[in-house]
Amino acid sequence: MIISKKLASYNDLIKRMGTDKRILATHVSLLTALFIFWQRGGFVSPFSITRKTVMAYAKIASIATYHKCIRELDDYGYIRYQPSFHPAKGSLVYWPDWNKS
Numbered sequence: 001m002i003i004s005k006k007l008a009s010y011n012d013l014i015k016r017m018g019t020d021k022r023i024l025a026t027h028v029s030l031l032t033a034l035f036i037f038w039q040r041g042g043f044v045s046p047f048s049i050t051r052k053t054v055m056a057y058a059k060i061a062s063i064a065t066y067h068k069c070i071r072e073l074d075d076y077g078y079i080r081y082q083p084s085f086h087p088a089k090g091s092l093v094y095w096p097d098w099n100k101s
Helices: 001-017 025-040 049-059 063-075
Strands: 047-049 080-082 091-094
Touching: 001 025, 025 047, 025 049, 025 063, 025 091, 047 049, 049 063, 063 080
Parallel strands: none
Antiparallel strands: 047 091, 080 091
């Protein structure tokens, strides 16, 4: 039951992205990669990520594109992103919980 709620949360975000004119395929790919990391971490928010691994999952080749897209996902309210600027520590991503509001 809990996993189906988490999948529904992801599905809701993808539907929302489909109607958002600002969103490009790269944003969807990045959000999907972030969902995989959130899922593998047991659906705990925040979860830690590293740019290199997320870029590989999202098939994003450009560091500038990655930073632009993750910042925009944060600005648009799809995630909350807290960069660490430390190579050994991962940045934190907070997955939205629409049911808490």
